[in-house]
Amino acid sequence: MRVRGNGFFQGTLAHNNDEIDDARIFDTTLRDGEQTPRTSFDYDDKREIAALLDGMGVHVIEAGFPANSEAEFEAVRDVAEATDATTCGLARVVESDVEAAIDAGVDMVHVFASTSDIQIEDSMHTTREEVITRSVAAVEQVADAGVEVMYSPMDVTRTDPEYLAEVLEAVDSAGVDWVNLPDTVGIATPSRFADLVQYVRKHTDARIDVHCHDDFGMATANAVEGIVAGADQAQVSVNGIGERAGNASLEEVVMAIESLYGVDTGIDTTGIAELSEVVAEKSGVPIPDNKPVVGKNAFSHESGIHAAGVIENSETFEPGVMTPEMIGAERSIVLGKHTGTNAVRQHLEEAGYAPTDDEVVAVTKRVKEHAAGKRRVTTDDLHEFAADVGIERES
């Protein structure tokens, strides 16, 4: 797909990275997403969200942490049975955790261990050597069970690169299939993260996955840059929910790599709007109006110049390579303080009026006065203004 325009990006993809044709999406809404403070999904929530993800063609669904509780174990097991996607269960590098994940019947076990010194010392309370020993044992345990294995060197962006290389070589020899790169505390920047992906590429034969947190608002940019730098898969969550400021969001990462880089994810993006609403409801985390892709304002236009442009050609003030139809949403022209006559005419016509130019100007004046008092303009208000101005309704 090409970005249309006459500027810097004309007729080209931002990086024109011809080798990257496709990328896989690993969704962690039901695991990291559920770690959002004050959020918990019940069994039915997990089943419903997993079914939507599965229907859209997400490659991997991380359904939870089976060792956490009996209920979590059951939920992961049911998601594994009910979906076609690869189901993944999380496990620490602890034998009983790995066993629980395998028993839950997942297709992939995601084992993780801290590799930064700060977390090795003050969270795991162990040593670098012990982390390698336990990581190797956990990877072997999964591989021996014939289950796909993903390994995360947790806090990789604060990990000593030489030690990271040692860890990667050890888990490679133990049979790891995937290495995930968790920017656990969200300190990566796109160019540094790309360098990390390329560094890791040199030290593993496994496929590479990226997991970016949003502490500095760069999770999506980092995940996208990770893919552009050669990672095979991005971990995301719907609406970006997750620990603290959350994860790279599914909707942003999918739309950015598809629309801006022409990378095929195979995801049916038309399910995004519905999925986002369901996750907002079940998680109790509302979608901000200005959230990219899925926020109420993502395809809404109020100001006169923008609304008039979009009424004529939606690409004037939208990216064009991403439309509301692509995500299963609708565009809206909103009436408010910044409204111009084109938008008012459109609203009046949609409401069954055939106003003259003077009538449109008069109603526009009323709309602006009303909205300037911080009031929303409702359909009833519009009818009231039309009646005041004396416009007859045609239908």
Ligand code: KIV
């Ligand atoms: O952010 C993180 O480090 C994680 C790991 C469990 C992969 O979520």
Ligand code: ZN
């Ligand atoms: Zn995380």
